[in-house]
Amino acid sequence: MYQPRFNKIHHIAIIADDYEKARHFYVDILGFSIIRENHRPEKEDVKLDLRLNDETELELFIKSGAPERLTYPEAKGYRHLALTTTNIEEDRNYLISQGVKVEEIRQDEITDKKMLFFYDPDDLPIELHE
Template identity: 45%
Template sequence: MSDRLRPHHVAVIASDYPRSKHFYTEVLGMSVIAETYREARQSWKLDLGMEGGVQIELFTFPNAPARPTRPEAQGLRHLAFAVDDLDAWCARLQEHGVEVEPVRVDEFTNARFTFFQDPDGLPLELYETS
């Protein structure tokens, strides 16, 4: 048994299930592991897979409150994805009509990165690792 922590999943609550499903599967290219409608909760749960085994759990709930502020509210600040080619990913997002902030360089690592948002305004980051 390993005593190391490693990421398993990140849960995201969406306001518009079809729109967010399209964004995470078609725009970001995540694969569908399982899709379940939970009648008792009037809620969808979509399990999405990424390379390395980390998953996104995409939920909907009736009347879920909006995110209070972004991105500097207490709690999860943003979700970052490692990419090999930042420019290609920026172009892909822009082809899908997703606004991408100007690319910046991390002053400590010299890695290039940028931010964009999911359909509900959740701050997402692309971080170039190669």
């Protein structure tokens, strides 16, 4: 019987509402590099393909007037994007200095590693995990 051999994530897609805010947050603050930018008038959006590392990309679909994400209570669907870091305290201080909404550092109950959540301009949760 055939068994798929998935071995890495190619990309993660996020819908944003404001081009300038999303681009500034993901490129200028988080440091993702732009692979390509496509303005798609037929879809009334801009698609930014961003590089996280040699294997993983982030696709930003920026569409003005996109519906708000249901946050509380949480609903079915993807919960959040998680990034690894080697210095969560310095990263937290940097994000705060950039005006990013950041939660306190806490210990992951399962891995006992430091973690925190911060939020993009559309209030989408992003986890930092050390």
